[in-house]
Amino acid sequence: MTIRPLVILPDAMLRQASAPVGAVTPEIRRLADDMLETMYDAPGIGLAAVQVGELKRLLVLDVVRDEGVDGNPMIFIDPEITWKSEEANIYREGCLSIPEYYEEVERPAQVRVRYRDIHDKMQEIEADGLLATCLQHEIDHLNGVLFIDYLSKLKRDRVNTKFAKLARQMARG
Template sequence: MSVREILILPDPLLRKVAEPVEQFDDELKKTVADMFETMYDAPGVGLAGPQIGYMKRVAVIDLADEENPDSGKIVMVNPEIVGMSDEVAVSEEGCLSIPEFYYDVERPAEVTVKFYTETGEEVTRHATGRLAVCMQHEIDHLDGVLYIDYLSRLKRDRVLKRFQKKARLAG
């Protein structure tokens, strides 16, 4: 296992759509292990393949705490939202690829997600609260969508300009 570099906005890979996983092999298992190690090191509660330049539809989540004892390590391979509530909820989101920015985002309050584990086992999971938010956030990454895309144009542009300026100064 190794910690991988997390791509930071405006890296163009963050805007690309990830390809479906076709092989549930040792490479996938190693990548999943690296993703967990990278996420914990950051520290964060979710990480999608494109955030480390792995352009496959894989995301990991770990929300295990006193509030969510049943939502420990989750590996979602080829996840698909198959149902969502009409009810929406607003919660603060951040992103390891957009460090130091946190904004309120409105999303469906509940989702049902079909995905595979890293061993190829099919799972359908209903989620509410923080887990629902995290699952939607990570699936968005797999589609090249960032949480700032849900913000007003003014807020989104402010974030984009700051990261574009940082990239120019670093480059």
């Protein structure tokens, strides 16, 4: 497994929609393993393929990880939200592609997601709480949507300006 570099805001790739994976090949399995390794190293609880520079509809999660011990790594291939509850929850979200920035975001409290697993079998999961929030956050990534898009225009503009400035400073060395 390889820890891959993260794609960071303002990289335009984060705004692109990801393509369906298609067949689950050894390369896709390797990418999923690399993504889990990258997510654990960051550390984070979710990661979409676009965040490691791959425009594929693939995401990994582990919302029960505790102090460096892998809890329940999950791999979702071509995930699709098929139902959202009317009830909402608010969670303080962050993103590995927007480091060290956190804001409260309101999302549906429960979702149903259809996806293929790493063995190319169709699955469906109903999720609530943190898992529902994380699934929605990562599926948004696959559609070119970031959690900051749920914030006020003022907050969103501040974040975009901050990360554009940091990117210019990094480019200058």
